[in-house]
Structure formats: structure tokens, C-alpha cells
Amino acid sequence: MTDIEKGPYHDGLPAHDEHVVAADKLRRALSPRQVQMIAIGGTIGTGLFLGTGKALATGGPASLLICYAIVGGIVFVTMMALGEMAAYVPVAGSFCSYAGRYVDDSFGFALTWNYWFNDAVSTAADLVALQLIMEYWTTTFPWYALGLIVWALIVAANIINVRAYGELEYWLCLLKVVTIIVFIILSICVNAGANTDHRYIGGHNWHIPGAPFVGGIGGFASVFVTASFAYGGTESIAITAGETRDPARQLPRVVKNVFWRILLFYILSALMIGLNVAYNTPGLNSKATRTSPFTIAFQMAGSHVAGSFINAVILTSIVSAGNHALFAGSRLLYTLGINGHAPKAFTRLTRFQVPWVAVLFTSAISGILFGLSFVGAGQLWTWLQNIVGVSNQLSWICIGIASLRFRAGLKAQGKEHLLPFKNWTYPVGPIVAVVLNSFIVLVQGWSCFSPSFSAVDFVSYYIELPIFALMIVVWKLIKRTKFQRASEMDLVTDVYTIEDIEPEEKGWKGRGKKLGTWFCF
Template identity: 85%
Template sequence: MTSAYREEKFGYQTDGLTEPVPEYQAGQEFGHHGHIAEDQLRRSLSARQVQMIAIGGTIGTGLFLGTGKALSTGGPASLLICYFIVGCIVFVTMLSLGEMAAYVPVAGSFCTFAGRFVDDSFGFALTWNYWFNDAVSTAADLVALQLVLQYWTDTFPWYALGLVVWVIIVLANIINVRAYGEIEYWLSLLKVLTIVIFIILSIAVNAGGNTTGTYIGGRNWRIDDAPFVGGIGGFASVFVTASFAYGGTESIAITAGETRDPARQLPRVVKNVFWRILLFYVLSALMIGLNVPYNYPGLSTKTAKTSPFTIAFTMAGSKIAGSFVNAVILTSIVSAGNHALFAGSRLLFTLGINGHAPKVFTKLTRFQVPWVAVLFTSICSGLLFGASFIGAGQLWTWLQNIVGVSNQLSWISIGIASLRFRAGMKVQGKEHLLPFKNWTYPWGPVLAVVLNSFLILVQGWSCFSPSFAPVDFVSYYIELPIMLIMIVAWKLIKRTKFQRASEMDLVTDVYTKEDIEPEEKGWKGKGKRFGTLLCF
């Protein structure tokens, strides 16, 4: 919450360190530093929900369907290496983000950090970019329903199912944040169990437990053009698929504004990201490359029939494998769309709070849900979904490219914000107050910035070879000029200034080590009403 907005809302000013306490009224809850939290989101997400959302909430079509296309275009080695490299980038990025989010747990997360620790114009452009990313992601998931539904029938009106799912996730997001959290918990649990079963089953299939009874081993790494297919272009193209698959991992920090005990829970979530990457992505990529040949018929069509997960179950002799995996993919789409709409609406709420969007987006229900932001984001997603009539398969590919690049821009921004954040903490002598420290600093954030910048430039290689594809080129690189234009325009219009380390706001909405009480005392993370009025 900005100082200007606090002054407008409550009629008092802040000296940057402490804030006068307005008169307490019955039924209202105080947030940190004593201001009434009636304009803030309610911390209703439990540790159980946040942990499961972090583990499986963002697993969706990128892993279940995208890995098949990546295998066919890049080969098994490219699939494994690219997923491993992007996984490492995501891990160091999440450590940097977790450090900031545990200290300043706000709904805007890294988008707010970019404005607070770097430049307001940077935060403005990043938040709008990521909001659009979430709106596109929701639409992409609705479009993917057609690809999944084709497994069972080609006659059912897939857009009708898309509308039904759209209504369900809108209701889940607008009723109560607990409804969102509970839906995500059970859908994420189903995805996690499916992937664990897939990995165990894949090991058995590779060892000879398949319909032919033959040992597979590394045979599929030696056929024809394997293990690398399509040369440098095929290798580079897998990066955007991997970025799309990992995309949304960083958005778990957006739940910080509605998480109980964020200073304790977010570090736990971040630490679990390593195992999530290793188990769900890298091991899955390895087993897919070992068991499924890159030239498997129709592998690049991105349908449940040719999903590597379906193929693995089929190889094990399961007659209902296709329907089972297809049902899991269907629930994954609902889950991913639900999570994207949640994140997008919270970012739009943050835009309104920070003065980057109309204040109407800050309107809350009695359950403190930003209902205007939810409706506006969902309507935009619905309009993008309507554009799928031009051709679902092609549109899904374009949307995947846009979202993948947008994710990488967000990871770059997190690295930059992390470097500036630690510089400010050092200059202001507050590093000892961090509830969680990023042990990869400073090389981790630097690595995230450099590698992601490189990936953004090279992953569009395929649109230049063998011939130039203008539409693909636009989908790969359109985000770059848009982001730059927004930064420059907002800076010129608002005359924003680069945040110096000594002038950074490291007080507002802060949770420090002193705010964390032992769990056995029963603190639920809602903030001590009067004990943290003076945090420093």
C-alpha cells in the first residue's frame, strides 16, 4: 500500500518508520504498522493449501501435452537438458523471490517489488505484462479443452465445455478465497499422484514391464537423429515449451497477501520447489525421452492420444490409460486456469492500489475478494477464448509462445528486483531482519537475469529456419517492445525516479523475524494487532 493511498484512505501521513494508529473500530482487523486492513485481502489460505498449490497448482498442459511436442521437435536429449536448465533458473529465481516475499508479503509480489525496489515505471510495465500473461494463460487453458475433448469425441461442442469451466473458475475466485484454495488443493493432489504413478510405471516399462516384454533402456536415444533432433533450432525451441511448463511457479508468491503466517510458510514453499522441479519435471522429462521415441506417430499434435503420459500407461498394458490420463489432463486445465485467474485478479487489484489502474479494481466483497478485478480479468480471458474459433491448435501454440516469453521476462525482473532489494537492505542495515535469506545471492539473481535474457533471444530460432515465419516471430518477440514502450511511456508521463538503496521503502507491509511466533502459541499469521505497530 503506497503512502499516498494511505493518506487518502485514512487521512494520516507516515514518516517512513512509524504510522499513527487510527481509532480501532469493532469488527475491523489491524494489519502491520497499525493501519486498518479493511482495504486489504484476507489471509485465508492455510498452510496445507499453500503447500499443495506450490507443489502442483501450476502443473498443466505444458507438462502433460507440451512435452510430446518438445520431444518430437528437439529429441530426448534436448527435452532433458532444456527442462533441467530452465528448472535451475526457476529454482534460483524462486529463492530470490522467496526472500523478498517472506519479508514483504503482499498480493502484488514481484510486480510490487519491481516498482518499490527498482523504478515505479518498471513495476507498472511488469504488473500489466504479467496480468496479461495470466489472462492469456486462462484463455489458453480454455482453448486446450478442445484438444483434450477430441480424445473422446469430435462432435460435442467443445466451446460449451469451455464456457462451463470458465463459469466454474470465475465463481471459485469470486465467492471466497477459501473456495479457490480448496479446489486447487484437491486438483493439485490428483496431478501430483498421477505424476508419481507415471514415473514409477515408466521405470517398470523401461525395465521390460511392457506389452512386448522387451527391455528398452536407452534405445530411443540412439534411433535416427536422436538424441538431438532438428539441430540448434530444435534445441532452442524446447526452451519456450519448458518455460511455458514451468510458468506460474513464481506466481505462488502472489498468494502471500492471502496466506496465513507468510513469513513462515513462504520459505517452506520455496524450499520445496527444488524437489518439485527434480521429481515432476526433470524425472518426467527423462522417463519420457527413454520410453517414447521422438518419431512416435502424431507426437507433435498435442492431443491426449499422443501425450507421453498416455503412451506410458498404454505401454504398460492399461486399456483405460487414455481415458484416465485424459481426465487428469482435463482437471489440470481447470486447475491451471483457476490459478491463472486468481493471480491475474490479484495483480489487477495491486495495479489499482498502486495507482496504475482505476481504483474501481480495489473494490472488495465482504469476504475481502477483489470482485471487480476478478470479473474484468475473466471477461478479458473469455474474449481471448472466443478468438479460438480461428483454430484452437494454432492459437494454443501462439498463446503458449507469448506466455513462455512473458514468464521469462518476469524471472528477469525478479532477479533485478532481488539485487536492488538486497542492496537496500544492506545500506539501511536491515539484513539481519530477513525471515529467510537467499543463499545463492548474489550469483543466483545474476544467473537468472543473464540466462533468461539469453533464452529470450535464442528460443525463437525456429521462426527463422528453414524459412521465416512472421506470425511465429511476433508470438515469440512481441512482448519485448511492448514492455519497453510501457516502461518509457510511464516514466515520461509520471516522471518516475530510480529507487536509491537508501530511499527504498523497507517498512510498509513488512514481516520480520520478530513477527514470527512459535507455532505452538497458536498464531494464525493475521498480524499482532498492536504488538507490531513499531516494527523497528
């Protein structure tokens, strides 16, 4: 019986298989402390702090709460499915690699390029949001200059080494988590009467003219893409699997915390925003400006200084989200190069094993998109948000499909008992994620048809669908890829060599076998 047949942690050590060749050369330097905090707050940023304002204005408080709850449910079952696969095969590129491994190489090709573009656009969207938030203080200063400075800083953080990225994200995420907790507590007090008007608000804002549903079915449907943008990136924590110490143990812990993260940070925040902030508050949804409902809530507490403080904190969260998006995008571009889906130049590493060419190229695309803000930061941010939201939904659909195929392969090859973490929502969870996401993708652009057709909005909602399908077809025709049969799937675990481990890890627990390779199941 081989070590792999014995299980993922035979004799307390990572499993070993001499036939597996090391492919992932990224350094596993992200500590459990960093991974846990990145998972909790890494992707919280523009979508929650700024997107909730737009969602409230276009859909009303009820649409905001219901849509964020529905999308939160989708994200939860998607993360359960992804965690199962990432614990078994923790590779850089994660779910994009799984799509090619368990479905079809053309499917993985299209998904990886789609998600890479998603991250590049997300970084640009965060830089644009930076301008919108800064306009809280003044509209006369050229805030795009600050955006360029921040862009340079996050590029530097991502290119130095993965530890620099991890440590920056840790402290920025911690600040975001504390801020949201304070916001929820403050919002309860404001709603109860501790506000500038000294009155009990209760559910008043749900009963003003036009509320609780604003804009009818079109307004309700449009909130889905905003919610998907806000939750977007939750799945990208699995991309850190290629640079996480002991990912088979750490990633299941991360996934198990997703439910509480969704409930506390997203749904409770959406509820309190809908209760305290009226949907027709000036500045929530404008082509020129945006005002965060978080900032409005702190102003309602009676202190302009508090409003300025929370606005400053939101700025740091935007920097954090942009930092995380650039990290994920560069690792996906690295994966594209490894898999032969992009030029090999993107696989070049620094001496700290950071894919520097991938970082620079991804950041350059983000910089170009950021430069388009001359059309109006508010309008550009809306278009970028739509593109990213749809891209996230496509990714969740693909994760669900990959999960179903992954389990089919395990069953066909008799390896289900080797799973270090089991998705208890299978098969219902992945099926719900695929079906519900597909429906939402088709209906959420309702508002671009009514009351009049908007060609630009239509493109931002639907342009990714034909491009994604075309990429699958073209790559399949060019490479003549084959659908992966369950009995023939590559279900061998990830491998990395002893040189890829941090120096302090080489004597892990003092029990290292003198083998040429170390494995993480």
C-alpha cells in the same frame, strides 16, 4: 529500539510500527495446508502434461531433458530470490510490487501489466488445451462448449471467496501430485519391459534416426520457450502472500520445497518421457490435435482404460492450472488498481474481501482469447504457449533485478540482519537468472527464421519485448518516475488490520496485544 529493529518475531508476535498505514485489504484466509499444496502442484498443468509432447517432437529427447533442467535451475534460483523478498514484505502482487518498490515505478508498472496479461493468456491456453485433450475420445463433439462450462466454474470458484479457491486447488493439486508419482513408477516398469511389446526399451528412442537432438540448434532453442511455459506460474505462489496466514513463516517453507518439486515433477518426468515415447509418435505435434505423452505411456502399459483414466486426470490438472492463473491474474489487476496503475474500480471487494471486478475483467479477457480457437485449437495453443513462455522469462529477469536492488537497499540501510529468510544463492543466483534468461529470450525464436521465415511465429516469440520496453518508457515519461536509490528504498514491512484476519486467528495463540494493527514480517 523499535519492534522492527528488534526483529521480525520479537516476543513471539508480529512486529509493530505505528507509522505504517494498512494498504492490503485482501483476507488472509489461505491455510498452510492449502498454500503448501498449491506451491507443490498449483501450476503443474498444460505445460507439463501437454507441452512436453510438443517439446519432444520439435527438439528430441535430449533437448527435452537438457532444456527442462536448465530452466529448472533458473526457476530454482529465481524462487530463492523471490522467497527472500516475499518473506520480508508479503504483499498481494508480490514480485510485481517489488519491481516498483526497489527499481522504478515504471518498471513495476510494465511488469505487473505484463504478468497480468500472462495469467489471462494462461487461463485461455488451459481452456484451449481442454479441447485438445478431449479429442482423445472423439473429434466430432463440440468440446468448446465444455470449455465454456469450465470457464464459468473457475470464475465462480474465484469470486465466491478465497477459501473456495484454496480448497478446490488443494484437492486438484493433490490429484496431480499422485498422478505424476504413479506415472514415474509406471514409466520405469514400461521401460523395463512391462509394455504391450514385452520388450526392454532402455535408451532405444535416443538412437532412432533424428534423435536425440531433433531440428538442430533451432529445435533445441525452441524447447526453452516450451519449458518456460511449463514452469511458468511457479513464481506466482508469492502472489498468494497477500492472502496467506502467517506468510513470513509459510513462504520460506514453500520455497525450500521448490528444488524437490523441480527434480521430481519436471526433470524425472522429462527423462521418462524421452526414454519411453519416440519423438515421431503421431499426434505429439500437430496443428489440429495434441496427444499427451503421459497418456501414451499409460497406453503402452497395455490398457486403453488406463489411457482414458490418465487423460481424465490431465483434464482436472488443466482445470487446476486455469483456476490458479485466474486467481493470480485477478490479484495482480487488484494490485494495479491499488498502486494507481489501473482504474480504482479493480480494487472493489466483495464482503468476503475478494476483488470481484478484477476477477470478472480478467476472466472476460481469457474468454475472448479462448474464443479465437476457431483458427484451430492446436495452432492457437502453440501461439499462446509462446507468448506465456516469453512473459514468464521476462518476469524471472525482473525478479532477479529486483532481488539485486532489494539487497542493495538492505545493505545501504543496515537492515540485512532482519531478513527472516536468506537467499543463499545471492548474488550469483540472481545474476545467473538475469543473464541466462536474457540470452534464452533472444535465441529461442531461432526456429521462426529457419528453414523459412514465419511471421506469425516471430510475433508470438518477440512481440512482448518491444511492448514491455515501450510501457516502461511511456509510464516513465508520463509520471516522471525516478530510479529508487538504495538509501531511499521503502523497506517497511507489510501491514494488515485485525479486520483482515479470519475470526479464529484474532486470538492468535491467545497472546494478542490490544493494538489496532497486526504485522507480518
